[in-house]
Amino acid sequence: MVKLPEEFKNKYTHLLGQEESERLFSALxxxxxxxYRINQLKIDTNISYDQSKPIPNLTASYYGEIDGTDPEWVGGSVYSQDPSAMFPATLANVQPGEKVLDLCAAPGGKTTKLGESLAGKGLLVANEISATRVKALRENLERWGIDNAVVTNNDSFALAKVFPEFFDTILVDAPCSGEGMFRKSEDAVNYWSQDYVMTCQARQKEILQEAMKMLKPGGKLVYSTCTFSPEEDEQIVAWLVAKYNLQIQKLPLENTTGISYGHPEWTEQKLSDLQNTLRFWPQNNLGEGQFLAVLKDQRKQEDTVLVSPKKQQRKRNNVGKGKLSKEEIDYVSKVIEKFNLPEQLSSWKTLALNSNDHIFIPALDPKRLKGLKIINNGLELGIMKKRRFEPGHQLAAVLSNLPQTETVELIDKKQYDSYLHGETLQISNKLNGFVLVSFQQKIFSFGKMTGNKQLKNFYPKGLRK
Structure with a gap:
């Protein structure tokens, strides 16, 4: 049983009243x-999990628990996520071609949805300040088959210097006091205090001030937290409206079951538009605690010079330094040209770069990223070894978004588990060279068929079970 701090109970009894606060405390x-969500980028969206309980207002999202060792998870077909936490990236309403920033991105639940919405067009910058958590962010974006993302490991101040007025949409899922996670995390309960709430509010303002420097005129700021605290929710939104003249957007919802709205009376300004913000309370039985606001910048878009897609393409093609030699192109071609390549890889020969033998197609000109700590830029095709090329795991995930013929299907769970452990398998198959490896029709890795019918294991060591 969760032992709630008395200060917390007194606070929410005052805010919600006796009856509603008791409902909250009981729900905790x-x-x-x-x-979980189903990845709409994949060619095969058939999965084995129960889909009889869809989450209202969300597509391809269902109640149910998934197993992190199943081929659906390993191959990037599903993502486990709290239902309430699915709403910010969905209601951001990102469109293909936009430039999008997820400022506090790890572990990647919201980020993968943003990347999915872009459908391979435009740019996604996913940032995480924690050097530990950013690894999980990269893995999840990789698994989801997203190839137009830049993963960075910086604070908001460093990013703002590189991307002034650059992004169409910015999502700030802000670090917060975590009240909405009380029934998931005993640590969150033990760490809570009203002083910590106010510390979080100050940090949120600091992050948002840098985020606003990166938002294009006319752009969209999506602000979310996993806390109930008005100091970190409505009061932060009221501060944004006052400081930056942002407009709180009314969010389209067909079904309001399990969803509540913001409380203007919990702020000094008492802005009526705060009723357009969304609150998710655990007692309403949709998911965990969550707050969400979408705000529109009211400056005119013509204040910013837009770069046409053709100019962007030419800029990427003119990077120059690090471009592949003819010999390197030949090595890569021998491996990847036998696969069904997505449209965005059709010009890989002119777009690909070599950085310390890592062959990749940048999502953004590396020169533009100078001064930032970059974890991944675009799509890594693989690694150049001595007179040969080995395809990378991210490429396998991207190729799994399309039907493929150069694929070895593992016949049972024993083979699948052995492959996840890093073992070489004896396989009766007519294919030779690099192949995609799948189980239950879900591609999850590269392998290499040898002349003696062995399937050499190329599943990354860091992911092996």
Whole structure:
């Protein structure tokens, strides 16, 4: 049973009243609601999990628990995520071709949805300040088959220097006091205090001030937290409206079951538009605690010079330094040209660069990223070894978005588990050289068929079970 701090109970009894606060406190002692999303980038969206309980207002999202060792998860077909946490990236309403920033991105639940919405067009910058958590962010974006993302490991100040007025949409899922996670994390309960709430508010303002420097005139700021605290929710939004003249957007919802709205009376300004913000309370049985606001910048877009897609393409093609030699192109071609390549890889020979033998197609000109700590830029095709090329795991995930013929299907779970452990398998197959490896029709890795019918293992060591 969760032992709630008395200060917390007194606060929410005052804000919600006796009856509703008791509902909240009781709900915090119930099991969390688990859910998952299906990756709409994949050619095969058929999965084995139960889809009888869809989450209202969301597409391809269902209540249910998934197994992190199943081929659906390993191959990037599903993502486990709290139902309430699915709403910010969905209601951001990102369109293909936009430039999008997820400023506090790890572990990647919201980021993968943003990348999915871009559908391979435009740019996604996913940033995480924690050097530990950014690894999980990269892995999840890789698994999801997203090839137009830059993963960075910086604070908001460093990013703002590189990307002034650059992004069409910025999502700030801000670090917060975590009240909405109380029934999932005992640490969150033990760490809570009203002083910590105010510390978080100050940090949120600091992050948002840098985020606003990166937002294009006319752009969209999506602000979310996993806390109930008005100091970190409505009061932050009221501060944004006052400081930057942003307009709170009314969010389209066909079904409001389990969803509440913001409280203007919990702020000094008492802005009526705060009723357009969304609140997710655990007692409403949709998911965990979450707050969400979408705000529109009211400056005119013509204040910023837009770069046409053709000019962007020419800029990427003119990077120059690090371009592949004819010999390197030949090595890469022998491996990847036998696969069904997505449209964005049709010009890989002119776009690909070599950085310390890592062959990649940048999502953004590396010169533009100078001064930032870059974890990944675009799509890594693979690694150049001595007189040969080995395809990378990210490329396998991207290729799995399309039907493929150069694929070895593992026949049973024993083979699948052995491959996840890093073992070489004896396989009866007519294919030779590099192949995609799948189980239950879900591609999850590269392998290499040898002349003696062995499938050499290329599943990354860091991911092996």
């Amino acid at each position: 002692n119930l099991p969390e609601r688990k859910a």
